[in-house]
Every structure is written in C-alpha cells, then in structure tokens.
Amino acid sequence: MKRRYAYFPGCSAKGTCRELDTSTNAVAALFDVELQELENPGCTGAREFRAISEQLHLTANARILALAERVASALVVVCDTCLLNLIEVNQRLREDAAARERVNRALKEEGLQYHGKVEVKHFLWVLTEDLGEAALRARIVRPLRGLRVAPFYGCHIQRPASVLQEHSVRDVPALDWLCTVLGAEVVDYPGATRCCGFHVVRTDEKIALRLSGSHLGQAKGNGAQCVVTPCPLCHTVLDAYQPKMASTHAASGDLPILHVSQLAGLAMGLDADALGIPRHVVACEDVLTHVAGARLASSDRP
Amino acid sequence: MHLRVYRFDPSVDREPRYESYEVPYQPRMRIMDALDYVHEVLAVDIGYRWLCGSKKCGSCAVNVNGLPKLACWEPVQERMTIEPLSNLPVIRDLVTSRAPYEAALAKISPTLVRRTEYAGFPEPLKSTDVAPTAHLRECIQCLACQSACPVLRTGDTDFAGPALLVALSELAQDPRDGAERAALASDVANVFKCISCYACEPVCPAEIPIVREAIEPLKRMAYRVGSTPGARRAHAFLDTVKQRGYANAAAVAARSGDFGLGALGVALKMRRRGKLKFSDALGGRATPGLEGLRRTYETSEKEDK
Numbered sequence A: 001m002k003r004r005y006a007y008f009p010g011c012s013a014k015g016t017c018r019e020l021d022t023s024t025n026a027v028a029a030l031f032d033v034e035l036q037e038l039e040n041p042g043c044t045g046a047r048e049f050r051a052i053s054e055q056l057h058l059t060a061n062a063r064i065l066a067l068a069e070r071v072a073s074a075l076v077v078v079c080d081t082c083l084l085n086l087i088e089v090n091q092r093l094r095e096d097a098a099a100r101e102r103v104n105r106a107l108k109e110e111g112l113q114y115h116g117k118v119e120v121k122h123f124l125w126v127l128t129e130d131l132g133e134a135a136l137r138a139r140i141v142r143p144l145r146g147l148r149v150a151p152f153y154g155c156h157i158q159r160p161a162s163v164l165q166e167h168s169v170r171d172v173p174a175l176d177w178l179c180t181v182l183g184a185e186v187v188d189y190p191g192a193t194r195c196c197g198f199h200v201v202r203t204d205e206k207i208a209l210r211l212s213g214s215h216l217g218q219a220k221g222n223g224a225q226c227v228v229t230p231c232p233l234c235h236t237v238l239d240a241y242q243p244k245m246a247s248t249h250a251a252s253g254d255l256p257i258l259h260v261s262q263l264a265g266l267a268m269g270l271d272a273d274a275l276g277i278p279r280h281v282v283a284c285e286d287v288l289t290h291v292a293g294a295r296l297a298s299s300d301r302p
Numbered sequence B: 001m002h003l004r005v006y007r008f009d010p011s012v013d014r015e016p017r018y019e020s021y022e023v024p025y026q027p028r029m030r031i032m033d034a035l036d037y038v039h040e041v042l043a044v045d046i047g048y049r050w051l052c053g054s055k056k057c058g059s060c061a062v063n064v065n066g067l068p069k070l071a072c073w074e075p076v077q078e079r080m081t082i083e084p085l086s087n088l089p090v091i092r093d094l095v096t097s098r099a100p101y102e103a104a105l106a107k108i109s110p111t112l113v114r115r116t117e118y119a120g121f122p123e124p125l126k127s128t129d130v131a132p133t134a135h136l137r138e139c140i141q142c143l144a145c146q147s148a149c150p151v152l153r154t155g156d157t158d159f160a161g162p163a164l165l166v167a168l169s170e171l172a173q174d175p176r177d178g179a180e181r182a183a184l185a186s187d188v189a190n191v192f193k194c195i196s197c198y199a200c201e202p203v204c205p206a207e208i209p210i211v212r213e214a215i216e217p218l219k220r221m222a223y224r225v226g227s228t229p230g231a232r233r234a235h236a237f238l239d240t241v242k243q244r245g246y247a248n249a250a251a252v253a254a255r256s257g258d259f260g261l262g263a264l265g266v267a268l269k270m271r272r273r274g275k276l277k278f279s280d281a282l283g284g285r286a287t288p289g290l291e292g293l294r295r296t297y298e299t300s301e302k303e304d305k
Helices: A018-030 A056-067 A081-095 A097-108 A123-139 A175-183 A206-219 A232-240 A242-248 A260-267 A283-290 B030-040 B099-106 B127-132 B144-148 B162-172 B179-186 B212-224 B229-244 B249-256 B262-272 B278-281 B291-304
Strands: A004-009 A035-039 A076-077 A119-122 A148-151 A226-229 A257-259 B002-007 B018-020 B063-065 B067-070 B079-083 B089-092
Touching: A004 A056, A004 A123, A018 A035, A018 A257, A018 A260, A035 B089, A056 A076, A056 A097, A076 A123, A081 A119, A081 A232, A097 B063, A097 B229, A097 B291, A119 A123, A119 B099, A123 A175, A123 A260, A148 A175, A175 A260, A226 A232, A226 A260, A232 A257, A232 B262, A242 B262, A257 A260, A260 A283, A260 B249, A283 B179, B030 B079, B063 B144, B067 B144, B079 B249, B099 B162, B099 B278, B127 B212, B144 B162, B162 B179, B162 B212, B162 B229, B179 B212, B212 B229, B229 B291, B249 B262, B249 B278, B262 B291
Parallel strands: A004 A035, A004 A076, A076 A119, A148 A226, A226 A257, B002 B079
Antiparallel strands: B002 B018, B063 B067, B063 B079
C-alpha cells in the first residue's frame, strides 16, 4: 500500500544535517512511502520566533500546516523542535477559533487557509506506528545484532506533556522499541531523556557542553557504541561539538551519533554513503565495521 | 517500604551519608507520613520541613528517587531514596536554605510597582487583565522547578531559574505594574539562558505551563530590549529566514555578530564535512519567490506590537 505524506524537513535537514534528509528519503523509498516536500515552507521558528512574537510563531507554523493540508492528511517532520512547534500550534488552532481566524487573515494574502485537518508526526512514528513491526522486520537484511545503542530522545519529542503524547509500542518508548526491532541492544542511561542544550549552544556554549558531555559520558560508561537521535539539533551538539567536550567534559570524543533514519537504513542494507554517514564530525567506522559483519539469521524474520 | 534518607549536618559532618529505614505501608500514605514515622516512631532526629501539610505553603519539597516532589502531596513508593532539593545549600538533612532564592527575588523588585496611585478596593480590573497570569498566581514557591532545572545544575550562577521567572513574569504581565521588567528579565534574570527543555514543568505541583506562560512572555520583552546575545540571535534568525526562506547556521551566526574564536574550531570541523559553508556568512541575495512569506511574517509580527 502506497502511503503519502506531506514532508517538512526543516532548516537543519536542508543545511548542516543534509544527511538526515537524504537518509530519510532513502528509507522511505524502501517502504513505498511517498514524502512530498513542501515548496518554500519557511521555518517553524525553532525557539526564536516564539521569543519574538506569539502571532509570528502561530502564523509561521500555520503557514506550513496550510501548505501541508493541500497535499496530504499527515505532515511528517524529522526534527524534534519543528515537531513541538507544529503540534502545539495545530492544537491551538483547532481549539481556538479566534486564533485560527487571525492567522487565516494573515495567510489569505498568499491565498492560503488552514482548516485544522492535518496530523503532524515524526518520521520515527511513521516507522514505529504507521509501518509497524512486520513491515520493518521484512526489510531488515543486516540486523544490528550485538550493537549497543544509546537512544537520545531530545526534549521536544517528549515535553511538555500537555502538548506531546507518549509514543510507545507495547509500553516500550518508540526509539527504544525501534532499536530493539533493528536488532540492537538498548543502552540504559539517565541522559536519554534529558536536554542537549542546543538552544543556547551559540550563546552559552558552556551550558550545552556540560549537559551533553555528561550524557555522552554516561552513555559511553554504560557500554554504548553509538547514540541514535530523532533530532538534528541534538545531533549537531552531540556530534559537531563532541570533540570540544572531549577536552573539557565527561565525553570521550569518539562516540558516533546517528540519525534514526541512518540506523534504520543500515539495518535495511543501505550503504553508508547513501545514508550520508561520512558527513558526521565523529567518525562512524567502528559502527560500520560492526554492521558489515552482521548476517541475517532465520530468527530475524517475522 | 524501604527508605534511604540523606543525612548531613554541615556543622558536624565532613560529608553526607545515607541511612536506611523500614516503614510499614498504610493505605493513602504520603511521603511526609513516611518521614513522620521515621521521626516519631523510630525516633530518628532527621531534619525535614513542613508547615501546612496541604499543598499550600511550598516548604516540604524533597527529591524522591531523583525527582522533586511535595512530601505532603505525593504518595509513597515502595523504595524511596529521599534527598534534599538540588541547587540549594543544605541546612541539615532534607532541609535546604531558601536564602539564595530570596536574595535573587529581592533583585527583581518582587512587588507591584504601581504606575498610578492605588484607586482603592475593589480595583477596576478586567478579567482580560488577569487572564495571562492566572496560572502563574498558583505558584507556591516550593522550588521543585529550581531543583529540576539543568541549567542551574551546571552551576550557572547568572540564570535566575524557573521559579524566579514565574514570579517576575507575574508582575511583568500585570497591567498595573510600571517597573522596568524587560530589563530585569534580560539583564538580571538572564531569561535567554533558559534552554527550553521543559524539565521544570512535569515537577510543578501547581501544573503551571512555565515555559509558555512565564518564560516566553519574558523573552519577548527581553527581545525588545535586545541587549543580550540571545535576543540578538533571535533577531538574526528571523532576518535570515525572511531573506533565504530557512535558517542557515553560518548566516545566523554572522548576523548575530557571533564570531568567537571558540566557535571557529567547531565551524572548521563542520566545514570539512560539508556541513557549513563560510560563504553563507557573507550575506548574499534574497531568495526569489519568498515575497509572500516575507509579507505574511511581517504582518504577523506587527500584530503583536
């Protein structure tokens, strides 16, 4: 069955983390999932628009939702911060008719209107919920057996609880569940649900380095061979700033950080180049060597 | 039930220790009831604090298994490690000093600074005047949020923390108030140091939407003052999106005046992997086809002012 989604990669996946966009599309193609990218969607504003003007925050996100509404009933994103902005504004516009009228007045000039009909979801949830276990397992050709992966969720896929629902499969949180289905071993550590500090990394770098350095140190200490995250902003701090943490904080500086689509892609036989893995600052060779040695066993089939 | 309680008297002990107690479970037992049992039945002189016992005074918060909880309100768990709140000095055992919080509070003019003379009771206030701060006024100053704040845990001493920002925001959004709250938010409370992690919200016994209703209104005020790197960055971010249609890391950094040598090492590593182009920092021409987007953004921005 072909599934069609509107797709908003966000600024990071079109810039510093282009490999996230590439690998997301590569994995989607394995499943007959069509991601239709929105044209000139603008930005959800990260944490900046909402610190400038509430109306700008609402309108910029409503504009993306309105563009998506023309294309499909669901909008897929690959960034935690985009996810929270869009889900929060979507919820507000559905509940608050006056707010919806205000943003639609602004959108009208561009010939856009939002009616509140779009469902916003992370690509992680497309894998874990829309496709599900049987479809995922059927595509695995190199199970990540023995690979110890530390999931790093990022804040804006979990908090605030008033906006974001819990996403889990049989009571296992979505990312932990996906790692297990891909054959990997989940590393438990306290940092998994904590903050990387991205939103102050350019203004108060020390805070981000302290926080992320401590999470990576714990992950490594508990045996992780790599970290996987659904957020490119977390990825940027954990990967690009990791060498800096290595000199001053708890992290070792050599822990590979993968995007969700890259980890899934590896298990599904896509090669490292097609997944953009050589674009990372922290080298991923050890993970690739581990994965290359994997062979499918009969127990991996559904 | 098994309790593991933090014991420390800084006037006598060189370092903290933990003592374990077995407490029989009673239906509907609260954390405070378990502490009472240790104190009164087992006759242990643990230091803990409470006053109202009914979620009003905010004096009994402690960390239970790593998370701040109001002892008078939260149910017991079968195994509990009970510790004092984080990010505050310990007076004895579970009792922390509120002095640093109160000193910081004093710096933000914690009372209404009236624009005009008090008109007498009842004050002519409309419901729309008080609606934005309705949730903020539920704060009982238990400091659970200060304990959960990861920025404070890094030892940062400039950031006021969520509880202070709730108090400041309540006043800043009060139409009767005439103090320079924007400057206080920007330069005294350093509101842009909030990392937007929302860790303060799930631990708040009053369930205040701290980020959206207290911190972000303050950020918007501090943005207009524009004196901090956080405010400059927000400005540069919006300008870049209007010009290019998306936020480009190098362009935002350049527009923010963010040229620190410390950042250069990271930028060079990112450039080597094709993650960053230095030429993006030079500005460049506006992307065509974005006139509609620019107009929509600008119309909305003006509506708020």
